[in-house]
Amino acid sequence: MAQVTLDSPLSGVIGGRSAKPLEKAFGITTVEKLLWHLPRKYSRRGELTPLQGLPVGEQVTVVAQVLRATSRQMQRRRGSIIEAQITDGVGTLTLTFFNQPFRLQQLRKGRQGIFAGKVSEYRGAYQLQNPDYEFFDSDDEVPGAAQLEEAAAKAWAEKPVPIYPATAQMPSWTIARAAEMVLDALSEVPDPLPAELLRAEGLLSLGAAFEGAHRPRRDSDWRDAQRSLKFREAFELQLALLHRRRQQASEPSTPRPAGPLLAGFDATLPFELTGDQRQVGAVIAEELARPHPMHRLLQGEVGSGKTLVALRAMLQVAETGGQSALLAPTEVLASQHFRSVVESLGPDLAAALNPVLVTGRMPVAERRRALLSLASGNSRIAVGTHALMSEGVTFYDLGLTVIDEQHRFGVDQREALRQKGAQPHVLAMTATPIPRTVALTAFGDLETLTIRELPPGRLGIETFVVPELEMPNRAARVWARAAEDIAAGRQIYVVCPAISGGATPSLEEGESTEVEETQASEPAAQRPLANVTDSVAEIRAMPQFAGLRIEALTGDMAGPEKDRVMSDFAAGAIHVLVATTVIEVGVNVPNASIMIVRDADRFGVSQLHQLRGRVGRGSHPGLCLLMSTAEQGTTARERIEAVAATGDGFVLAEIDLELRREGDILGTAQSGGRSTLKLLRVTHDGELIVHARELAGALLDSDPTLAGHPGLAATIAREEEHLENLAKS
Numbered sequence: 001m002a003q004v005t006l007d008s009p010l011s012g013v014i015g016g017r018s019a020k021p022l023e024k025a026f027g028i029t030t031v032e033k034l035l036w037h038l039p040r041k042y043s044r045r046g047e048l049t050p051l052q053g054l055p056v057g058e059q060v061t062v063v064a065q066v067l068r069a070t071s072r073q074m075q076r077r078r079g080s081i082i083e084a085q086i087t088d089g090v091g092t093l094t095l096t097f098f099n100q101p102f103r104l105q106q107l108r109k110g111r112q113g114i115f116a117g118k119v120s121e122y123r124g125a126y127q128l129q130n131p132d133y134e135f136f137d138s139d140d141e142v143p144g145a146a147q148l149e150e151a152a153a154k155a156w157a158e159k160p161v162p163i164y165p166a167t168a169q170m171p172s173w174t175i176a177r178a179a180e181m182v183l184d185a186l187s188e189v190p191d192p193l194p195a196e197l198l199r200a201e202g203l204l205s206l207g208a209a210f211e212g213a214h215r216p217r218r219d220s221d222w223r224d225a226q227r228s229l230k231f232r233e234a235f236e237l238q239l240a241l242l243h244r245r246r247q248q249a250s251e252p253s254t255p256r257p258a259g260p261l262l263a264g265f266d267a268t269l270p271f272e273l274t275g276d277q278r279q280v281g282a283v284i285a286e287e288l289a290r291p292h293p294m295h296r297l298l299q300g301e302v303g304s305g306k307t308l309v310a311l312r313a314m315l316q317v318a319e320t321g322g323q324s325a326l327l328a329p330t331e332v333l334a335s336q337h338f339r340s341v342v343e344s345l346g347p348d349l350a351a352a353l354n355p356v357l358v359t360g361r362m363p364v365a366e367r368r369r370a371l372l373s374l375a376s377g378n379s380r381i382a383v384g385t386h387a388l389m390s391e392g393v394t395f396y397d398l399g400l401t402v403i404d405e406q407h408r409f410g411v412d413q414r415e416a417l418r419q420k421g422a423q424p425h426v427l428a429m430t431a432t433p434i435p436r437t438v439a440l441t442a443f444g445d446l447e448t449l450t451i452r453e454l455p456p457g458r459l460g461i462e463t464f465v466v467p468e469l470e471m472p473n474r475a476a477r478v479w480a481r482a483a484e485d486i487a488a489g490r491q492i493y494v495v496c497p498a499i500s501g502g503a504t505p506s507l508e509e510g511e512s513t514e515v516e517e518t519q520a521s522e523p524a525a526q527r528p529l530a531n532v533t534d535s536v537a538e539i540r541a542m543p544q545f546a547g548l549r550i551e552a553l554t555g556d557m558a559g560p561e562k563d564r565v566m567s568d569f570a571a572g573a574i575h576v577l578v579a580t581t582v583i584e585v586g587v588n589v590p591n592a593s594i595m596i597v598r599d600a601d602r603f604g605v606s607q608l609h610q611l612r613g614r615v616g617r618g619s620h621p622g623l624c625l626l627m628s629t630a631e632q633g634t635t636a637r638e639r640i641e642a643v644a645a646t647g648d649g650f651v652l653a654e655i656d657l658e659l660r661r662e663g664d665i666l667g668t669a670q671s672g673g674r675s676t677l678k679l680l681r682v683t684h685d686g687e688l689i690v691h692a693r694e695l696a697g698a699l700l701d702s703d704p705t706l707a708g709h710p711g712l713a714a715t716i717a718r719e720e721e722h723l724e725n726l727a728k729s
Contacts, residue, residue, distance in 0.1 A: 003187050004031060006030070006032035006190075007031070010022065010023075010029055010030055010031055010034055010178075010182070013031060018174075021167075022175070022178065025169060026165070031182050035182065035183075035213075037179075038164075038678055038679065039162035042219070043160070044160060044161060051064065051088045051093045051126070052091045055119060056119050056120065056121050059116070059117070059119075059168055060119055061164075061166055061171070061172045062088075062093070063161065063163075064086040064088055064112070064113075064115055065086060065089075065110065065112045066084060066108060066109055067087045067092060068084065068085050068109055069082060069083070069109070080099060082097040082101065082104055083096055083097075086115060093126050093128065094125055095107070095117075095128050095131055096130070097130055098130070113133050114136075114163070114173055115128065115131050115132075115133045116172060117131030117168070159216075159217060160219055162216075179214040180214070180215060183210065191711065192236075193235070193711070193712070197695070203227070203232075204224055206232070209229050210225070212224055213225040226679055229678070229679055230680055231688065234688050234689050235692040237680075237692075238693040239699065239712065239715075239716060243700060245446075245447075246700060248293055248423075251292060251293055251423045252291060253291060253423040253425065254291075254320065254322065254423075255288075256316055256320050256322055256400070257319065257320070258285050258289065259316075259319040261349075262285075262312060262315045265312070265345075274453045274455055276451040277304075277453075280309055280449045280451055281309055281312055283296075284427065284449070285312075288425055293423045295426045296427050296446060297430070297447070298310075298428065298429045298451070299430050299431075299449070300429075301451070302431045302649065304431075304451040304453065307429075308344070311344055311345075313402070313425075314326070314400060317380075317399040317425070318381070321397060323374065323380045323395050323396060323398050323399060324382070324398075324402060325382045325398060325401050325402065326382065326402045326404060327389070327402065327403045327404065327417055328383065328385060328405070329385070330385065330555070330582060331361060331562060332583065332587065333404065333405070334359055334383055334384055336588065354379040355379065355381040355382070356370035356374060356382055357382075358371070358374075358383070358384030360385060361559040367387075371392065374394065374395050375396060377396030388417060389416045395421055398421025398422075398424045400425045401417045401424050402427045403427070404429050405430060426446070431649070452650070460621055461622035462621065462623050462624070463612060463623075463624040464623075465600075466478055466626060466627045466628065467628060467630075468627055470632075478627065479545075481594070481623075482576070485594055490591055490594070491574070491575055491576070491591050492594045493576075493579065493592055493615065494535055494577070495579055495580070495581065495596070496531050496535055496580060496599070497529050497580070497581075497603065498532070498580075499533060500532070501531055501533065529602065530627075532552050532578050532580060536550055536552050545576065548575040548576065549573065550575065550578065551568070551574045551576075551577060552577075553577055554580050554582060555580060555582050581603075588614075588617060589617070590619070591618055591620075592618075593616070593621070593623060594622070594623045594625065595611055595614055595615045595622070595623070595624045596625045597624070597626050597627060598627050599628065600627055600640050601628045601630040601636035601637065602636075604639070605642060605652050605655055605656035606656050608626065608640065609643060626640045626643065626644060699712075
């Protein structure tokens with residue numbers, strides 16, 4: 001048999017029949033990928049898993065003991081049903097098997113093992129239909145078989161049992177056996193980390209860490225393994241991000257110094273820039289003038305004027321004949337930005353710079369004209385959606401890419417747009433403040449700039465939770481208050497998590513919804529979601545809205561229809577706009593005074609903060625009403641109460657980080673090419689992330705090309721190759 005290394009195909013070690021389900025379920029194709037598929041927890045024989053609160057409809061793996069097993073004949077057809085109850089000592093779970101009488105002999109009272117299957121509910125009780133299981137007391141596994149020596153028995157009982165992320169076709173114990181086969185066959189594992197770093201940090205070698213993670217003999221084995229692997233994950237990720245940042249900073253780029261175009265624009269502004277806008281603008285202006293590309297992340301509160309900062313940067317690039325591309329996550333936001341750019345420039349500058357809009361749904365002839373204008377250099381500003389990254393879009397001299405609401409895009413997407421120019425400058429923007437640990441982990445290849453100061457004259461936004469079940473009178477008052485504001489000449493937003501009854505939103509190009517999966521088992525989630533179609537009908541039927549214009553705006557509407565609705569709302573012709581999160585960011589209607597969010601518990605903290613930022617943008621204070629049926633004490637209620645308690649987006653970002661799962665924050669492309677963080681958790685590992693970054697920076701200071709660390713150089717090369725492939729795809 002050929003030597004087995006980390007790069008070896010898994011099928012060559014465990015056989016194609018065993019390897020194929022692992023590839024299908026988890027994308028595992030190599031020895032290394034299997035060894036990084038780490039157990040999600042460790043149990044012990046005799047230590048049972050709590051059976052209460054198991055998630056209905058999900059695949060689970062539990063450690064339990066057989067309480068009883070019985071057989072009965074089916075009533076309506078031939079055959080028998082075996083029913084067994086397993087217990088954790090408190091609750092019970094039923095196992096059901098059809099026409100499998102041999103199970104009765106296996107499922108003897110008192111036997112303990114691992115049981116895996118999909119949880120369903122039948123007559124008020126939880127059950128697993130035709131589950132897989134493996135018992136702990138097989139003669140092969142127990143040392144000393146029937147007559148255990150005391151020491152051997154104790155060691156066997158206390159030996160940790162790895163429980164893996166699993167599926168119905170690939171149960172936990174099958175993955176454990178595959179990992180054991182791989183570890184037995186594996187040759188010496190080369191360690192990319194320097195030996196001195198391992199010693200200084202008290203870490204296990206890579207091979208020892210894999211051994212301790214997959215077949216620990218005692219709890220200290222897997223704990224030491226997890227600590228070592230977690231450090232590796234943090235260090236290699238930070239090293240890759242820092243290496244890319246330093247490489248990009250050393251690349252040659254066309255200097256874009258400021259000139260009369262920007263000065264003339266500033267002179268026509270009808271207001272003073274805020275201190276933060278001036279300070280951030282000065283940093284950007286200086287870096288644009290350098291012969292190396294800028295890579296900046298600009299974060300700031302909703303309404304803090306980030307788009308104006310970006311427009312000033314575009315004008316500076318236009319001074320040298322360069323072009324800028326503003327990438328927005330949705331068609332509605334792209335159209336809004338385009339109108340805002342044209343209006344801000346004024347007729348003379350707009351005619352000179354010829355801004356164009358590029359989206360995936362625009363008419364073919366209009367799109368062709370826009371693309372020709374960009375390719376010829378006639379247009380110096382492009383605003384668009386993901387369509388800007390498509391293969392047919394070329395630029396004459398792309399000098400700056402601006403990515404708005406950058407958390408909607410990954411590293412690979414930023415890279416795809418950046419590669420359309422010769423090392424253009426990059427300015428990513430987000431109105432969702434990012435805690436430092438997230439910034440270092442997800443956006444570590446960008447230097448961060450922050451705007452905290454809001455423009456003067458903003459009257460603020462009050463936010464209240466409206467518990468519909470506990471306070472029905474307050475819920476009724478929501479609509480009365482909305483009618484009062486309309487009578488006073490103002491306009492209202494109503495946001496719903498779905499388009500129509502029983503349906504999740506049909507998303508437009510780039511649109512997303514953040515309906516929380518974590519709430520799926522809560523009572524509020526069992527009723528139909530509030531939706532745009534029904535809400536429009538309900539509001540039109542209310543007497544206080546008689547004669548008023550109530551319209552819908554959703555992602556599945558045609559582009560021209562969306563533009564018409566938004567234009568009418570901006571002009572004041574629509575009194576109530578009922579929408580999905582398509583209006584979450586960038587939409588600016590100063591006359592809108594109230595934001596009503598129905599089933600607000602179905603949205604995330606940052607999303608609610610974004611939504612309420614759509615009101616209070618004019619001469620009237622804003623009011624945000626978060627309607628919900630979530631009960632007190634639930635995570636859903638905590639989330640919306642946190643939003644109501646503070647308007648500080650930076651405080652909410654920390655709360656959001658605590659409440660939300662890692663996968664919601666760090667997507668595939670945003671984590672430097674990894675499919676997901678394995679052990680690292682930014683909620684708990686902030687100090688480790690910062691420490692790893694310091695060590696990675698020190699290593700690059702002493703060895704910028706990693707010539708003395710070929711293992712790490714190869715690791716980073718794989719990361720960067722993966723990133724380039726994503727960018728080209």
